[in-house]
Amino acid sequence: MKYLLSCFWFCLTSISAITATAQVTQDATRQIQIYEDDDYFNVWGRGTDRAYSNGTGLGYIYMKNKKSTFLDKILLHQAGADAINVFEWDLMQIMITPNEIADTSYQPKDFYYAGALFATHALNSYNPIKKYSFRTEIVFGVMGPWSFTKEAQTFFHKLISYQPPRGWENQVPNSPLLNYNFTFEVMLWNPLKSLEIIGGLDGKAGTMTTSGSVYTYFRYGLMNPYFGDINLARGTKRRFQLYVIARPQVSVIAYNALLQGGIFRSTSSNFEELSGEQRTHMRNFTIGMDYGIGIVIKRTTISYTQKTQTEWMSGTGKHSVGNITLLIPISRKTIPEK
Numbered sequence: 001m002k003y004l005l006s007c008f009w010f011c012l013t014s015i016s017a018i019t020a021t022a023q024v025t026q027d028a029t030r031q032i033q034i035y036e037d038d039d040y041f042n043v044w045g046r047g048t049d050r051a052y053s054n055g056t057g058l059g060y061i062y063m064k065n066k067k068s069t070f071l072d073k074i075l076l077h078q079a080g081a082d083a084i085n086v087f088e089w090d091l092m093q094i095m096i097t098p099n100e101i102a103d104t105s106y107q108p109k110d111f112y113y114a115g116a117l118f119a120t121h122a123l124n125s126y127n128p129i130k131k132y133s134f135r136t137e138i139v140f141g142v143m144g145p146w147s148f149t150k151e152a153q154t155f156f157h158k159l160i161s162y163q164p165p166r167g168w169e170n171q172v173p174n175s176p177l178l179n180y181n182f183t184f185e186v187m188l189w190n191p192l193k194s195l196e197i198i199g200g201l202d203g204k205a206g207t208m209t210t211s212g213s214v215y216t217y218f219r220y221g222l223m224n225p226y227f228g229d230i231n232l233a234r235g236t237k238r239r240f241q242l243y244v245i246a247r248p249q250v251s252v253i254a255y256n257a258l259l260q261g262g263i264f265r266s267t268s269s270n271f272e273e274l275s276g277e278q279r280t281h282m283r284n285f286t287i288g289m290d291y292g293i294g295i296v297i298k299r300t301t302i303s304y305t306q307k308t309q310t311e312w313m314s315g316t317g318k319h320s321v322g323n324i325t326l327l328i329p330i331s332r333k334t335i336p337e338k
Contacts, residue, residue: 031327035055057091060090078123082129085124092119097113111316112172112258112259113168114149122135136180137179141208144262154168173262198217198219199216200214201213210253222241239297239299292304302326
């Protein structure tokens with residue numbers, strides 16, 4: 001049943017991309033983003049229901065001519081005076097579970113039950129002349145029972161008549177989440193309009209995740225330039241886009257609250273007892289590969305990405321999660337009004 005529902009969702013979003021009227025970054029001043037991670041989505045037909053099991057997000061993406069003030073001006077960095085600036089608000093819930101979700105007992109050789117509910121305020125700032133970009137994010141939210149992840153998974157599994165998760169009594173305790181994330185990307189090689197090779201550095205610091213990553217991002221196909229164009233009309237000229245992507249990456253993780261229990265783990269005697277029995281531990285070094293396809297029709301974008309990574313926790317094995325992202329324009333303007 002879950003497989004059929006997944007297929008239905010993929011078909012539904014594909015149809016939306018074809019019938020809606022509109023693309024990304026500088027090609028629409030306001031957009032809605034629907035973002036869905038699920039480890040049951042798998043191009044090889046090997047879906048699972050464990051580890052990072054699900055992430056559901058809803059976002060609002062917009063451009064503006066007004067200058068940023070207060071925290072936006074201090075924390076969200078622009079890529080120079082000629083930058084194309086795209087702001088973003090997102091709300092997301094994620095869940096992590098062990099492999100045997102029907103088991104009510106604690107599973108010390110697997111993941112903790114963990115969930116988070118958080119908001120993200122971000123700025124994507126592209127420099128079309130020098131071909132580089134900054135993405136800065138402020139993340140704030142909660143983890144543990146306050147995230148209502150138990151209720152969300154229980155409701156969804158009941159809806160699709162799938163096995164109910166029975167181990168949420170063993171989840172990580174409540175903790176606040178506050179993070180500051182920064183990503184830098186730059187064009188490495190662009191010999192053809194149809195081929196872009198981009199290098200990236202990503203850093204995260206805070207009570208949710210502290211980590212660093214380096215990656216290379218390949219795009220090939222019919223597409224508008226990744227970093228845009230100083231001439232908006234020229235930068236958004238192609239109305240139909242079809243391209244494939246690949247992103248090999250290496251990450252070093254110093255801290256992950258959802259894998260380690262959060263900053264208030266010591267205040268929960270029950271969790272301290274459980275963590276004392278834990279037989280697995282977080283990996284500080286991971287290697288991953290993302291690959292997928294993007295389709296743009298007029299200004300509506302749909303992409304599918306398969307994200308595979310070496311094990312997050314020792315002894316749990318590598319894991320793969322599929323992602324569907326849909327961008328729907330809610331404005332006809334491609335340039336913000338002054």
